Amino acid sequence: MVRGLVFDIRRFSIHDGPGIRTAVFFKGCPARCAWCHNPESQGMAPEIMHRPSRCTGCGECVRACPNGAIVREAEGVRISRDRCRACLTCVRTCRWGGWETVGRLVEDQEVLAEIVRDVIFFDESGGGATFGGGEPLAQAEFLHALLDGCRDRGIPTAVDTGGFGDEAVVLATAARADLFLYDLKTTDPVRHLQLTGIPVEVPLRNLELLVANHRAVIVRIPVIPGANDADLD
Ligand code: SF4
Ligand code: SF4
Known part of the structure; x- marks a missing residue:
């Protein structure tokens, strides 16, 4: 295997x-x-990807991220990759599917x-x-x-x-x-x-x-x- x-x-x-x-x-x-x-295919480990079309801009993921890796923008949110530790808190937090894991x-x-x-x-x-x-x-x-x-x-x-x-x-x-x-x-x-x-x-x-x-x-x-x-x- x-x-x-x-x-x-x-x-x-x-x-x-x-x-x-x-x-x-x-x-x-x-x-x-x-x-x-x-x-999103470049990294050699699972990572997260934002889905702007599903994002309402509610900001829940911004507050939930333990590493301050998500920032608000005029039309939603943006991730700061160098701060992200792939904890997946944002994926679990967003009820709209605004964050997805890429790679399994x-x-x-x-x-x-x-x-x-x-x-x-x-x-x-x-x-x-x-x-x-x-x-x-x-x-x-x-x-x-x-x-x-x-x-x-x-x-x-x-x-x-x-x-x-x-x-x-x-x-x-x-x-x-x-x-x-x-x-x-x-x-x-x-x-x-x-x-x-x-x-x-x-x-x-x-x-x-x-x-x-x-x-x-x-x-x-x-x-x-x-x-x-x-x-x-
Ligand atoms: S990704 Fe989800 S939790 Fe984050 S702002 Fe958009 S809708 Fe809200
Ligand atoms: S995976 Fe974790 S560290 Fe990365 S943006 Fe989401 S909540 Fe923040």
Whole structure:
């Protein structure tokens, strides 16, 4: 049994690889991309997330927080992350669901049981399971247990990664996964470091490793206006 931290498991996805897929989103990523659309997926531990649409601005959580981490604003409340100790008092206090926990520890068998439910749709559509994040390579043991479990059950797999892992992890993952969805931000060394906090040599080296090992790789370049849409990119 292997446990890992996930922030979502989404069934019937059609945007995370070929066919109909179950997408498992790992929580935790070593990169800090400026445009990350899932910033709550970055931390390597469960954390809390505010839901402004549910917040009435009553201020109960401000009074309840033992660390003074929630402050009032003109249109509701805001969290000061450096003060938060993840005690979850605010989650329990807000009766409107204005705070949620993001990330939960799950066992590999629990995730596999969820994936297996949709085998019939995978078979009909050429789909399977996709492991993304966050950065799935950051939880290698958990990722490999899931890939092995899918292979044992005849379920095709894809790993949606930014290539942020060491060589040994990449090679061990390459031996298990059917497909890599490889998100490359830019090949410019200076801009890559600025945009992600990671040297570009890491994802480029790992991409070469995958290709050299004859793995199926789809390289995707998310075009972010103002970040990587210059002519040089
Ligand atoms: S998050 Fe909940 S408790 Fe806090 S101000 Fe909004 S409604 Fe009130
Ligand atoms: S989790 Fe605890 S410390 Fe963090 S904002 Fe909520 S009440 Fe405050």
